[in-house]
Amino acid sequence: MKLTLGPILFYWQRQQIMDFYADMAEQPLEVIYLGETVCSKRRALSLDDWIGLAQDVRSACDAEVVLSGLTLIEAASELSSLRRLCENGEIKVEANDMAAVQFLSSRGVEFVGGPALNIYNAYALHELVSRGMSRWVPPVECSADLLAALMEQAREADVPLPEIEVFAWGHLPLAYSARCFTARAENLPKDDCGFICQNYPEGIPMTTQEGQVLFTLNGIQTMSGGISNLLAEHPRMARMGIDALRLSPRAGNMGEIVQLFDKVRRGGHPPLAVDGCNGYWHGQPGMLTVEEVGLC
Template structure:
């Protein structure tokens, strides 16, 4: 199995982005996803700069994938999507069906992100015929469901032609909206948000009246309140047939975490740490996502 670093879901300053990817170029990750997937107003790096960064990381031995927006609402966003797809050689992660359509029409292979609703082998086969090379399992699916999908794909004879990736660590990306919840929390309209997402490098925690962690607000994106962590399930992923394990970026030093996942993938982990407070794994076990199984 390979280890991947997902695209940064939060809004970080330009210098922070460059510093992060400089460190990640020396990380044990095999694959790095780049680009803005949440909000088109986040332009600390322009499309050409993301592509240039991708080439720099590729030159350092990383497989790089450019990621697209998960919710497109304007023609300007479609223009950016087309530019990403016309990058001359880099693999693209399509996070909505518009991206799938553009890439398929060009005859280009692509990765289907977790926000593309692939819930069965029939859908997977259709997208494979359109050029799907790798798919990221929707985060709300369980290990048992994934196993059934891959078994059916094997029965239909195309399982070996695709790769499967699982989101294994980070706040789960759950839903998108045309409204910006972070701006609303500051009594600002979306069109004049003043880029307040920059104040929340790991999103804005949302708690119940009982102070239970419920969601994390990230602009127009709603995420899980707790961090999803499947470190203890890497062995089961391998047995099911997972090819790539994804870690989602967060602020702070990620190197120790990435090394833990690298060791687990390589079978070097002596002892897997237990799920910590503030972490969850319910969806993987077919339970409510916020639970710890």
Template sequence: MKLSLGPVLFYWDRKTLLDFYADMASQPLDVIYLGETVCSKRRAMGLDDWLGLARELSQVSQAEVVLSGLALVEAASELASLKRLCDNGDLRVEANDMGAVQLLAERRLPFVGGPALNLYNGHALAELVNAGMVRWVPPVECSGALIRQAMAQLRGLDVTVPELEIFAYGHLPLAYSARCFTARAENRPKDDCQFCCQGYPEGIPLLSQEGQALFTLNGIQTMSGDVSNLLADYAGLSACGANLLRLSPRAAGMNEVITMFDAVRRGATPPLAIGGCNGYWHGQPGMLRAEEVGLC
């Protein structure tokens, strides 16, 4: 099983990003995703900066580097940036929007189908495989049973089966909106947000009246309140046919997370229970921890 590091979903300043990836370069990762997937106004790093970082990582790490595109393209300027991303001429691209799929298919370039694409069955997968998709990251709300069913259906359609990459750790990206919730929380208009997302390196927790974590607000993105963690489900992930496990970056503690997943993939016994949630994987509400409701 390979380990991948997903794109940073939060808005970190340039120095923080560069320091983070300098640290990640020495980690046992097989794939590293770079780029902005949430908001085009987050310009701490431009495309040229990401390409330069990719070259540096390639020199010090054996990991494959992939460029990730926006999940919500709203303006002509964002479409132009997406075209530049697809025309980078060097690195594979993760498509998180069907516009990116169209651009990459027109260029006959292989690509990664990201978790923001709504792919839930073998017929939809076949369409994208025929368009050039070589790796599929299912939507984060997919259960293991749904993924197995979709892959089995795909195999029956006589098309090449792509690599399967499961979102295995991190705050789950659940939804996107034209409205910026972080700016709204600070009573700022979206067009004059003052990049206030940088003040929340892991988003804004949204709690119920009882104090339970419901969601995490991250600009235009709504995320899970708790961190999803599928480490205890490693056997099921393997049985599902997963080729890669995606670990989504957090502001602290990523070295320890990678170490735990790396140990299990090398033969260590998975934990019986985990901190965080894993309900979606078991076909239950995502905020649940399956062990608590007797599913494991």
């Protein structure tokens, strides 16, 4: 089973990004995603910088490198930049919006379908596979049972499956909005935010009145409050035929997370329970932690 590193979802300083990927190039990863998926105002790296960094990472390691596109397109300038990304002619692209699917399929090039694409059955999946999708990251709220049913539906309908990559670790991206919640929290207008997201390299925890972390605010993106962790589910995913596990970058100790997953996929014993939430995988509310036996 492959290990992949998803795109950085938070807004980091340029040097932090460069140092992070220099470290990740030495980790046992088969696929590394780069690029801005949340907000086009995050310009620590330009599109040309991302393409150049992708080329550097590819030269530094054996991992496949993929460029990820924006999830929410709000302006003509963003659409133009997305087109340039899709037409880079060298590096595979992850489509997180149907505009990217259109650009890529019209050029007849393979692409990755990101978790923001709304695909929940084999027939929708087949439509995108026929347009060039070679790997698919299911929506983060998909349960193991839903995914297994989709795979069985595809087999019964003789529909070819792409590689399936499950979001296995990290804050889950749940929703996107035209509003910027981080700017609002600082009483700043979205159009003059001062790039305040850089002050929160792992987002802003949003708590209930009882003090429980419910969500993580990340610019226009709302994420899970807890970190989703499917390390204990590795045996079941292997039996299902899942091809890859996606680990979402964090600001610190990411190498340790990669090593934990690598140890288990190479035959190490998975934990019976893990720190973090995994409710969605078991068809439960996502914020819950569920034991392998299926009990809350």
